[in-house]
Amino acid sequence: MNFNNILFETENGITTITINRPNKLNALNIETIEELHNAFKKAEKDKETKVIIVTGSGEKAFVAGADISEFANFSVEEGKQLALKGQTILFDFVENLAKPVIAAVNGFALGGGLELAMACHFRVASDNAKMGLPEVSLGVIPGYGGTQRLPQLIGKGRAMELIMTASMIDATQALNYGLVNHVTTQEELLPLCEKLATKIANNSLVAISTAIKAINANYKDGVNGFHTEIKGFGTCFGTDDFTEGTTAFLQKRKANFPGK
Secondary structure: OOOOOEEEEEEOOEEEEEEOOHHHOOOEOHHHHHHHHHHHHHHHHOOOOOEEEEEEOOOOEEEOOEOHHHOOOOOHHHHHHHHHHHHHHHHHHHHOOOOOEEEEEOOEEEOHHHHHHHHOOEEEEEOOOEEEOOHHHHOOOOOOOHHHHHHHHHOHHHHHHHHHHOOEEEHHHHHHHOOOOEEEOHHHHHHHHHHHHHHHHOOOHHHHHHHHHHHHHOOOOOOOHHHHHHHHHHHHOOOHHHHHHHHHHHOOOOOOOOOO
16 A cells, blocks of 8 residues: 555554655645545554554654645535544544554644544653644634543643643643653654553553443443443453463463454
8 A cells, every 4th residue: 555645664563654744744634634544444454563653754743733725715514524524534533443553742733733643542742742723823623623632631621721722832731731641852752652562562452452442432422431341341251362361360471462
């Protein structure tokens, strides 16, 4: 599968997807969103891939936002369809992916960039990272899930302030808010993400996939997350990973999970 705007690499069970539009600060255009969907779908189906890292090329930006030139003249209906399709094929898709996705946030993560990072299962930032949802300064609101995921991650009041002021926060503030899990130097960003990915990959990916589904259920209207957890917990008892994990524990050895 060939891509124009992203790089795709798999090594040691970790697939790294790099948004590669440095001359546009990796801004998300329609083509890039579709390519990202295909890349994530490919990684999810790939038996070798256990964890996915997504990042941006260059030193300036993870993703500096959406490509405004593409939708500046859109009608109301075209705007709705832009948000609907984007949420469906990328942002919601990533959030509900069966395999863990880590966002390695280097530099600017603004607008659609921050929304992509928030759709990932957790985030690690470089110390030069700047994050924000500046859409109201353009006369529009975040359309790729920002009004929903930001309050979930940092609380309603902080999200209201950040969105209404169109302000940026730095990596330290993002860490204090709980928006990112770790902050490191730009040089150590990918190595740290790879270290975390390797630690994740040593565990049962079947159980991790079930945990992702249960955690996400808590944030869906009309879904009882506790019921999802109970069902998922029970399902795990029928997996080969559960048999291997418990047997290894009782035999006092390291588990070698078959992934099924």
